[in-house]
Amino acid sequence: MATIPATGGKLVLKVDMLVGGTDVPRGMTYRQAAKKAVAMCVSDFAAKGARPDSFMASLGLRRGTTNADINGLALGFRDAEREWGVRLVGGDTNEAKELVIDCAMIGFAEEVVGRDGAKPGELLVVTGTFGLPPAGLMILEKGARCSAGFRKKALESVLYPNPALDAGLALAPYLTSSMDSSDGLARSLHTLGEASRVGFAVDSVPASPGVGAFARANGLEFERLVWAGGEEYVLVGTMRRKSLAAARRAVRGARGTLLVIGRATKERKVVLSRGGAEEAIPDEGWTHLG
């Protein structure tokens, strides 16, 4: 149990559980897994414009977990503390059949950005590009082929997920709705759209550089990597057109990225709009409706 001085406004609470069998790919160390567990929570704070303050970590450790493994977890939590300015204030340790790290994070905010504020005509924005984490997983788990440079970037995106907290905090005042994209860009668009009762027309696909070539070299669907991969921990949100210039300055000041990829629409469907033609972007996975 920890006590934390409560400041004004609202308390923000978030939990995210990392499970060894599904969230820890081959080649990820305990240190990386610990930091990832914290990143999963930080990403949500970034997307909501709430500054995280502290976190607790509940651990499930396999019998035979070594002191080096436990030390790795401690180092990973310290890495997270330094990276995002948060404090580990307690936790709980148990024996389990696989590694489990549940991160419970709290912070304070005057207001948080919701999912239901998008209006037709507003801009659709993201704070990063998509497709590297699913490519990195294919490299780690299935030995997918690629250049050394792409491999490095793709693996980094998997092993060191890095939600842009400063950019999210800087952007929050300009957002009418937002969420993080940990479940994939398509899922985020559908979720935001349903909550706000709007649709989205995407006219610029925010693919990370090299993802197209990687997809071709490995016989994979480019679209699936970009839309349905997930684990990008990028903010997906909407803003009024008149906010764009100020929002760009704010994000630049936080050394972040801001990309306009489309707009919210009255018609409640999520589509890719290119060259006058529209293709539906389904909620889960990608189906070419061409």
Place this chain on the structure above:
Amino acid sequence: MATIPATGGKLVLKVDMLVGGTDVPRGMTYRQAAKKAVAMCVSDFAAKGARPDSFMASLGLRRGTTNADINGLALGFRDAEREWGVRLVGGDTNEAKELVIDCAMIGFAEEVVGRDGAKPGELLVVTGTFGLPPAGLMILEKGARCSAGFRKKALESVLYPNPALDAGLALAPYLTSSMDSSDGLARSLHTLGEASRVGFAVDSVPASPGVGAFARANGLEFERLVWAGGEEYVLVGTMRRKSLAAARRAVRGARGTLLVIGRATKERKVVLSRGGAEEAIPDEGWTHLG
């Protein structure tokens, strides 16, 4: 992610992870497991005199978990909400190799009772008796024999752990130190003693009725059941002698129990003191020192 209006004072945060393989005995339903996971957190709030407000639940579910199981979890959380006046405000669901329920609970308090405030000469008090949960586990897991009446009480203590939240809140203003006894009475006494730099002399063994007969009938050490069992979720604390009358009234008003079982001592050892003789109460388990 949930937002909760922050009131003054201190924010109190606690996590506790229930793991199927170690915390869910044979015969415990999903509904009971869910409520137990919340009880594990409530117990710590009760011991610290902090009123819990809300909780989140991170779930690890085995492949093949049925809708009935998930419904059971939901009912168990609702049971907990009603029993302790807390609110489930969110969570996270994952696939895992065994059932995992991590409860993250928050509350607010002006002050919480620490572990380091006990002074020599103060009274050692508990809010319940000990030995039923370990007996219940022996019945569930090993088929230990006992009367029908004892069986019912012992199983209830395992399947419906019930930290005395109201009694803890009522008692808190009178306590100089406290903690909960989820790891067993002996462990609690050593932990409190070390934190407060005192020892304890216990002169009244707070055994639950029937535990002695149960131990004899099954060839078990009575002392081990009472001192080293754990999962009683009882408050163990200290108070000044002059506080006792008012504390008794307060706990009675909360329909709780308050037992004086000994006193804090200057000499930093934990002993059972009976008939002028002293026996050491070891930190873990029980060794008869004659």
